Amino acid sequence: MRRLFLPVLAGMAVAGLVSIAVVRQGAAASPPANPVAPLPELEKLPDLLGTQWIPEGVGDSEVTRLATIPLPAAKPAYQQEMKKALAGLKTGQVKPMSADCRLEGMPRLAWFPYPLQFLYGPGAVMIRANGFVRGVATNSLKHPDELFDSNALQGFSIMGDQRASWEGDTLVIDTVKVREDRDLFYGLPFDPDLHVEERYRLTGQDMLERVTTITAPHVLTAPWVVRTRYRRGPDASLANYNCMLPGEPVT
Template structure:
């Protein structure tokens, strides 16, 4: 599983990054204005249903059947009637009193994908389908709050509907609108066919790049600090929210030095002290002058709005902003462990002593 997960992200991201090759002045001009189409193609990993079955499919009254399902790249997964939100993959024993059609719905960047199956209960008439409008009328659960009244942002969130390249894929998202300064064209990433960039070696993603890979991430909120854990490539940030300032001269790091504060119900995180080794969404390099301001706002129990303003006076004409919307994964209580060793030999991870 470890090898498969690493190979999958490497293949997808390597394909996107390798596609950033630009040739000729015309394409250089296009690159100056913003990201090219290769990121757009890789930015939309479709949600899909791998399997959905019932065993057995025909039962006698009073007997049970087992529903088994498996999905990929979902923002959310539901089974109706009766089950509601479920995990990405799993099984559930059901005991329908009448013949019932179960529908698995997977929501992702490509919209809703559904598959239905029927469990026949001998001697019964098929159960009427649940009306969809009634489910949609349910008000969203409110934003949870800490003891001091501040919003509790804690939870695991999905980044699977990520957008590398300037095309909004969810209602809250905005295109990446970065413009290079004159003379800063060297900061636009130009790749050859065999250059997969930082993602092929599992290098740290930086900020805001950490939210633009198809893996989950988690917020753990305390009274005086917020910790963010990213599944890929197993990164974390510890962000003080007690008034602690930046150090006077921070050592340059991959994820920078972050401090946070509350602006009403929005957590504002200011990050400086980056090295120049990471890549920005849209296909740009940067200098150690990179400055990122993030805003986290939990609109209700299931949704988190995210905004990142990116500034590097050595690279861009002016600051530019990314707006995202991340769904909560209520079926997950933590992110998975992620092991990545330069995408080289994984066989030793599976050797038995």
């Protein structure tokens, strides 16, 4: 029988460990667009569970991994800064975006080829990547209208507002309203209208494809599409990510 990891996820689905949805004070919470899937429905979902998914054709360093993905089409005003930042990354003058134990968040977690691990249960999915765990409800792709209100409260999370749904055998995750201190890419600034769509599907028994489409109308001339292929790895949990700053003792 498929491992559903229900003890881990039951609390997440109830408590709503999903990205922050900003709702104005006093507004009533909207009911889910769709009811939570019963257990038999989970058996119909593709088997992404348990194992590690290892990105294909990538190296261990930031530079070699970046070489496997297309560069975003930056607007002319940002092209020189992007080229300068990438050149500095190769010479060591620019630190990787993950340096200094900085929590990465979105959109980097959607385009960088990290190993992945999936856990899911009724109405929710969790994705582990580089020690970061994303919990997303899977009952609707619709974001609350309050998020787009000019008077909405500020203070969005580094993950933004994430919504997910299963479209047949494809897991779709839609993200908007990421916190403004998240850079889009090397040399490319934050875009307040950033929109990220991720689509995960099996292309074979042991092969997974992720297609990420990033729209940033103030920074890019066209949507940035990044396609990453993964192979099923060992049936084991991803190693914990213990980040230490220079000079810190090993614990």
